[in-house]
Amino acid sequence: MNKKSNxxxxxxxxxxxxxxxxxxxxxxxxxFLNTIPDKIGxxxxxxxxxxxxxxxxxxxxxITGFVVIAESHLSIHTFVEKGYxxxxxxxxKPFDTEMARDLIIMAFISKKPKAYMIERGTGFPRNIHLxxxxx
Numbered sequence: 001m002n003k004k005s006n007x008x009x010x011x012x013x014x015x016x017x018x019x020x021x022x023x024x025x026x027x028x029x030x031x032f033l034n035t036i037p038d039k040i041g042x043x044x045x046x047x048x049x050x051x052x053x054x055x056x057x058x059x060x061x062x063i064t065g066f067v068v069i070a071e072s073h074l075s076i077h078t079f080v081e082k083g084y085x086x087x088x089x090x091x092x093k094p095f096d097t098e099m100a101r102d103l104i105i106m107a108f109i110s111k112k113p114k115a116y117m118i119e120r121g122t123g124f125p126r127n128i129h130l131x132x133x134x135x
Contacts, residue, residue: 006119008072008092013104015085017111023078023085026050026063032107033067033074040100042091043070053077071095085110090120 022028033048050065062078062085071091078085087104097117105113 006122008090008120009094009097010091010118010120011089011097011100012116012118013085013087013101013110014114014116015087015105015108015110016083016113018078018083018085019109020080020083022108023062023083024080026052029063029065029076029078033065033076036074036100036103036107037067037069039103040089040095042074042095044068045070 030048030050033050034044037044044067046068048065048067050063052061053064054061059081060079062080064075064077066073066075069091071093073088073090075088076085085108087108089100089104101113101115101117105115
């Protein structure tokens with residue numbers, strides 16, 4: 001028998017009309033990335049990496065952050081002058097996507113959040129031993 005399933009959930013948030021102070025605060029974003037994995041039952045395996053960004057398009061300045069979790073990763077990209085943040089949370093194990101969504105929206109005080117959730121890895125073979133036995 002070859003048991004296949006999805007690899008895991010990928011929660012993506014487009015957060016508009018965010019609190020400008022929060023999306024422009026390196027310490028706030030570092031602390032967010034540092035504490036959210038534990039709140040959602042994930043295991044952080046690195047310290048967050050958080051960087052200010054000011055590129056070729058001046059109004060696109062913001063902060064980019066990333067934390068590696070045992071289950072995959074959590075990333076954020078902010079656009080301060082536009083009041084916008086993009087947050088991605090990808091995991092190889094199921095998690096309470098609604099709770100995670102709500103925590104993230106509340107953290108950045110988004111007045112117009114949009115959340116998308118997809119299951120990644122359709123047909124991903126969960127058990128390699130089952131795959132080998134079917135060969």
